[in-house]
Amino acid sequence: MKINQKDLLAGLILMAFAVAGLWLNMDHTLGNARRMGPGYMPMLAFGLLLALSIAVVALSTISGPEKLERWAWRELFLILAAICVFALILEKAGMILTLVVSISIASLADRTHKPLGVLGLIAFLVALCYLVFIQWLDIRIPVWPTYFGY
Amino acid sequence: METLLANLALGFSVAFSLENLTFALLGAFIGTAIGVLPGIGPVATISLLLPITFGMSPTTAIIMLAGIYYGAQYGGSTTAILLNLPGEVSSVVTVIEGYKMARNGRAGAALATAALGSFFAGSVATVVVAASGPLLTSIALSFGPADYFSLMFLGLIISAVLAQGSIVKGIGMVVLGVGLGLVGTDVQTGQQRFTFGVPELSDGVDFVAIAMGMFGIAEIILNLERPESRNVLTNKVGSLYLTREEFRRAVPSVLRGTLLGTVIGILPGGGASLSSFGSYMIERKVSKYRHLFGTGAIEGVAGPEAANNAAAQASFIPLLTLGIPANAVMALMVGALIIQGIQPGPRMVEAQPDLFWGLICSMWVGNLMLLIINLPMIGMWVKLLEVPYRHLYPAIMIFCAIGMYSINNNVFDVYLMVLFGLFGYLCSKVKLEGAPLLIGFVLGPMMEEHLRRAMLLSRGDVMVFVERPISASMLAISAIALLAMMLPNLRAGKEKAMAEGG
Numbered sequence: 001m002k003i004n005q006k007d008l009l010a011g012l013i014l015m016a017f018a019v020a021g022l023w024l025n026m027d028h029t030l031g032n033a034r035r036m037g038p039g040y041m042p043m044l045a046f047g048l049l050l051a052l053s054i055a056v057v058a059l060s061t062i063s064g065p066e067k068l069e070r071w072a073w074r075e076l077f078l079i080l081a082a083i084c085v086f087a088l089i090l091e092k093a094g095m096i097l098t099l100v101v102s103i104s105i106a107s108l109a110d111r112t113h114k115p116l117g118v119l120g121l122i123a124f125l126v127a128l129c130y131l132v133f134i135q136w137l138d139i140r141i142p143v144w145p146t147y148f149g150y
Numbered sequence: 151m152e153t154l155l156a157n158l159a160l161g162f163s164v165a166f167s168l169e170n171l172t173f174a175l176l177g178a179f180i181g182t183a184i185g186v187l188p189g190i191g192p193v194a195t196i197s198l199l200l201p202i203t204f205g206m207s208p209t210t211a212i213i214m215l216a217g218i219y220y221g222a223q224y225g226g227s228t229t230a231i232l233l234n235l236p237g238e239v240s241s242v243v244t245v246i247e248g249y250k251m252a253r254n255g256r257a258g259a260a261l262a263t264a265a266l267g268s269f270f271a272g273s274v275a276t277v278v279v280a281a282s283g284p285l286l287t288s289i290a291l292s293f294g295p296a297d298y299f300s301l302m303f304l305g306l307i308i309s310a311v312l313a314q315g316s317i318v319k320g321i322g323m324v325v326l327g328v329g330l331g332l333v334g335t336d337v338q339t340g341q342q343r344f345t346f347g348v349p350e351l352s353d354g355v356d357f358v359a360i361a362m363g364m365f366g367i368a369e370i371i372l373n374l375e376r377p378e379s380r381n382v383l384t385n386k387v388g389s390l391y392l393t394r395e396e397f398r399r400a401v402p403s404v405l406r407g408t409l410l411g412t413v414i415g416i417l418p419g420g421g422a423s424l425s426s427f428g429s430y431m432i433e434r435k436v437s438k439y440r441h442l443f444g445t446g447a448i449e450g451v452a453g454p455e456a457a458n459n460a461a462a463q464a465s466f467i468p469l470l471t472l473g474i475p476a477n478a479v480m481a482l483m484v485g486a487l488i489i490q491g492i493q494p495g496p497r498m499v500e501a502q503p504d505l506f507w508g509l510i511c512s513m514w515v516g517n518l519m520l521l522i523i524n525l526p527m528i529g530m531w532v533k534l535l536e537v538p539y540r541h542l543y544p545a546i547m548i549f550c551a552i553g554m555y556s557i558n559n560n561v562f563d564v565y566l567m568v569l570f571g572l573f574g575y576l577c578s579k580v581k582l583e584g585a586p587l588l589i590g591f592v593l594g595p596m597m598e599e600h601l602r603r604a605m606l607l608s609r610g611d612v613m614v615f616v617e618r619p620i621s622a623s624m625l626a627i628s629a630i631a632l633l634a635m636m637l638p639n640l641r642a643g644k645e646k647a648m649a650e651g652g
Contacts, residue, residue: 014323028336029341034606056322083367102548102551112540125544133556137205139201140559141556
């Protein structure tokens, strides 16, 4: 079999969205072609997506052979974790502390980083973000930890 | 003619205001920088900087964002020529001949050709935008809802057909984008759709979260897993002056590239990268010096570089006249305008003459700035190339996170961005393109509105789409485009072009 694993997975992903969309769309009134309800366009879109996803899956049996690539789990996890931690602590810990933590986590994703370089990078980015976001753009974001303060 | 002159005068007075000049320069500068740096492109940068533009006037915001887009076309060529590595997708083919020229000691000449060719192309495209804008607008004003629906349908089909890789997957991503665009409150009935009761989703998925996630965050992870081998082999740029012979050879290629780029740029789905591929293929076939290709032929730099800049600017035409984004960057522009309270469309020329003409004139001014930024200051950009990616990605990540948070002062959007980052990574692993999704997302809600209106007017008769001549011709073109790509010959040609380019 010359299965194209990438196409197969791509088709299954699209199919999952289509099925989920059609299923969730059962809550919405369809209406008719003249007076479309909130469910009409989703029905068309996800119905078409389902058809396309079936086509992608079907084509994957002849468009191969192609194997899935390896995933960079470590990099993926560290970068996404760094941003999640950012979102988690920002409003309590303030921008500066959050940046220090978040950049530290992200720097683990590249093995060529050296501790001193990371420190310099943190100092530079904290200063830059302070100037751009606080001084210039004046966005509403706590700068220092507010947990104990208020 | 007189109105055109009056309009241009208005445009230049807007473009030459101190604020707009400053931000055009800033945009051109940032654009060049991200163009030079591999690993960050205009889509990620523009979504990154969107939050910053909220405080500006709409005109200034668009002028700056546009500067980033065409600035990136200039910067991309520098990396291609000096590093044998495309700084942007649109300069992939410049690598082939440009780097060879650099190895022959003609790096300076290659850079000068790229910059001058881009400048010429940019100036021509500016005139085309100025001339065709009002013309197309007057046609667009006679469009009914059915025509609009078919036009958007055509745009989606073409953007999927021209996307890299499988057409079926491309259309799939477009439709998925349309589906994602439906999340939120239904405008006509007020019903919540696909929101899972989450109040943050009742305004729909924030498209900045999609763009930053799929083009910013996912890109970081993809770059990290491919360890870079970046070494500037050509520290010596050499003389920037072209010899008479080189100049004579470059001119026809620049002219052809400009023409091709302008045409492809106007097409929905077309854009800078496609036109530079196209131009390279043409140059290799028709150039008088085609036997020199592969040894550092100046035509292979002049044509594609002119083409990508012309296309970058011409792709503003459908946006400004019809309100339809031709590519992912233009989809972001639609978002930027909507956030500013402006609905892009044919009424924009009359309702926002400052914006329309100011943007056009600023493009020309911006191109002039770019010429100066890129040629005499080339040494600075070569230095920038020495910044390793490990110092870059934390900055990109942090700017994405803070920018995303600042849009609604809500951490929910940041989590949403993480989700789309993960999804974007997954998509690139199975070769699903992000750009069609973004275009579908922006066009989806508009299509629903026009579809509903058209069907209401026609009392539920689907025939309205084929009875109206404009709509019918749009659908016919869509069908032809789809069928043409099914033909084995053409598809093989496209794949060959993409493979040789990449």
